[in-house]
Amino acid sequence: MRRAAPVLVVLLGLIALWYAASVWMNATWVYDQAARAGESPTLMEVIPQTMAQERPLLPPPHQVASRLWEGLAGQAITSKRSLVYHGFVTFRGTMAGFALGIVLGVGLAMAIVRFRVMDMSVMPWAIISQTVPIVAIAPMILVVSNQLGIQGREVPKAIIASYLSFFPVLVSMVKGLRAPDQMQLDLLKTWGASEGQTFRKLRLPASMPYFFASLKVAVAAALVGTIVGELPTGAVEGLGARMLLGSQYGEPLITWAALFASAILAGILILAVGLVERLANRRMGVRA
Template sequence: MKRALPVLTVLIGIVVIWYAAAVWMNSTWVYDQAERAGTTVSFAEMVPQTMDQDRPLLPPPHQVGAELWKGLFGQAVTSKRSLVYHGFVTFKGTMMGFGLGIVTGVLLAMAIVRFRVMDMSVMPWAIISQTVPIVALAPMILVVSNQLGIEGREVPKAIIAAYLSFFPVLVSMVKGLRAPDQMQLDLLKTYGAGEGETFLKLRLPASMPYFFASLKVAVAAALVGTIVGELPTGAVEGLGARMLLGSQYGEPLITWAALFASAILAGMLILVVGLTERMIAQKMGVRT
């Protein structure tokens, strides 16, 4: 209970501020309607009218919760209105990009640790690559994919997701593979261990805590990349497409429900990464 109390306090504070902001922002419409009708509205009459508008500027928490519930449980999972359906589409793109990002990050990290020339040449460019706004890069990736004859929207989304997710894996793995000190490396050399054995028995186990810590960041980044990738590709499926639909048609409840659905999906993915970390750490005898 003591651990949950700070979290609950912050949550209650956010909800209170959210409701206050909803009253403030949505009151504009209430006063405007009253002015057009030639009537006046008191504060006590105004507050209830800000809580149940069809197209509020800022939907209050209970409206977002109702829309989220309807999208998750009020539709068949095969329905195009179902957030479960759209979430699964985004999930597939996220996993493709996440896997590609892991492979790219790990391979580059191994090359950087093994070859000094890779450290001097590749690492600076990897850092610079993260300064490019992904919103500007996404349409370019789409155009290049079309020019290469790559059909469909899954590959461009996966590339965008991998672009965001490989960097935390790369940086953490470089740090982890270099974690063993010189005394440990010299000790293995005295036992006649080669580079391969040193990597498998020392560097790789030492990098596991760094690796799994980076995966929690990388999987969230891959989800963000997938959602961003759904916006310029003209996708009609996925949580990103759902957010865009709500924005285009002036339906903020759809946008907010999709936003919270993506947050739930991110939380589930991070939870799975954490459980996987525990299982692998137990088998390898690694303390995380």
């Protein structure tokens, strides 16, 4: 209970600020309508009207929670209005990009640690690649995919997701594979261990804490990349498509509900990575 108390206090504070901001931003419409009718409402009369607008500038928490619940539990999961359905579409793209990012990040990290020329040539370009805004790259990836004859939207989304997710894996794995000190490496050499044995017995186990820490960042980045990838591709399915739909039709509640559904999905994915980490540590004999 003591651990949860600070979190609850911060949460309640954020909700209170959210309600205050909703009243402030939504009151503009109320006052405008009152002025048209020649009325002058008091603040206590304005507040209830800011809490129940159909298209508020900033939806209050209870409206967002209601629309989120309706999208998650108030629809059949096969319905095109169900956030579960759209969440699964985004989840599928996220996992494809996440897997591709892991393969790319780990593969490059192994090459960088093994070959000095890779460290000097590839690593700087990997760092520079992350300075390019993803919103600028996403349309380019879509155009190139179309030129290559790649049909569908799943491949471009996976590429965009992997673009964001490979970098944290790369940096952490390079750090982890270089974690063993020279004394440990020299000891294995005196025992006649080959480079492959040194990698399997020393470098790889030493990199596991770094690897799983990077996965929690990478899976969230892959989710962001998938959602961004759904915007320029003209997708009609996925949480990104729901956000875009709400923006295009002036329905902020749709956008906010999809935003919170994305946050829930991100939390589930991070918890899943943490579970896999605990299972791997138990298998490797690591004590908590």
